[in-house]
Every structure is written in structure tokens, then in C-alpha cells.
Amino acid sequence: MTITITPAASERMRQFLAQTPGAAGVRFGVKRTGCSGFGYVVDLATATGEGDRVLEVDGVPLVVDDKSLPLVDGTVIDFRRQGLNASFVFHNPNATGECGCGESFTVG
Template sequence: MTISITPAASQRMRQFLAQTPSARGVRFGVKRTGCSGFAYVVDLADELVADDQVLDIDGVQVVVDSKSLALVDGTVIDFQRQGLNASFVFHNPNATGECGCGESFTVG
């Protein structure tokens, strides 16, 4: 199981975690939604459950649920700013297609 985060994503995650010291880490996974099937979820992990995998990536605790593991394995998480917009960007080798808006993806 490998997930990577760029220095920009690591810095942004650390900012979120600093604002909520009670958080156990950053939760990363997927949910069924969108026009292509799956959408990424990035949130603070307030608690851990039995099937969570906790990865220490560059000192950031990244929490991934067991249902998302196979879908996000190998993903590189980046954080980009474009004008007034800023967001996490995902480079997922498992994605075989994305919707036009970039909000959801499919796997083969």
C-alpha cells in the first residue's frame, strides 16, 4: 500500500491538523458518487475504526479505510493553487477515466 503526498499537500495537511489538534490525522478515501462512479474524500480523521490503515507519510498521519485501499493504492496527492482556487489534486494510477469536471473517476 503506497500513497504519496507532495510537499505542498503535506504543508496544507499540516495546516489543517494544526487548527484541529484533536484530529488523529487526515482521512483519505473514496465514496460512490458523481457521473463517473467514485469521488475522493479528504477530511480530518476525528476517530479511527477497526478497518482503518494509518500511514505515516512525511510525518502526516494519513488514514485510509479498507474499502478505499485498492482504489487509492499508488495515488500521489498534491495541493495546487490556480488564481483564487486552491484544492487537492490526485494522480491515481488506478483511474481509467474521469468525468469532464474532474470531480469523479472510474476504475477498470
């Protein structure tokens, strides 16, 4: 299982974690949504549950549920600022297609 976080994404995640003492980590996974099938989920994990795995990536605890794990294996998480917009960007080798906005993806 490999998930990579760029320095920019790591810094942003650390900022979120610093603002929420006691958080279990950053939840990363997927949910069924969007025009292509799956959408990414990035949120603070207040706790871990059954079926969650905690991966330490560049010192950031990532909480990934067992169902998402095979869909996000190999993903590189980046954080980009463009003008007034800022967002996480995902480079997922498992994605076989994406919607036009890049918010959702399909797997083959």
C-alpha cells in the first residue's frame, strides 16, 4: 500500500491537524458520487473505526477505510493554489477516466 503526499499537501494537512488537537488524522478515501462514479474524500478523522487503517505518510496520519484502500493505492496527493482557489489534487494510477472537472473518476 503506497500513498504519497507532496510537501505542499503535507504542510496543508499539518495545518488542519494543528487546528484540531486530538484528531486521529486526515481521512482519505472515496465515495460513490459525481458523474464518473467515485469522488475523493479528504476530511479530519476525529476517530478511527472498524475497517480503518492508519498509514503514516511523511509524518501525517492518513486514515483510510478498507473499501477505499484498493481504489487509492498508488495515489499522489498534492495541494495547489491558483489565484484565490486552493485545493487538493489527486494523481491516481487506478483511475481509468475522469469527469471534466476532475472531481470524480472511474476505475477499470
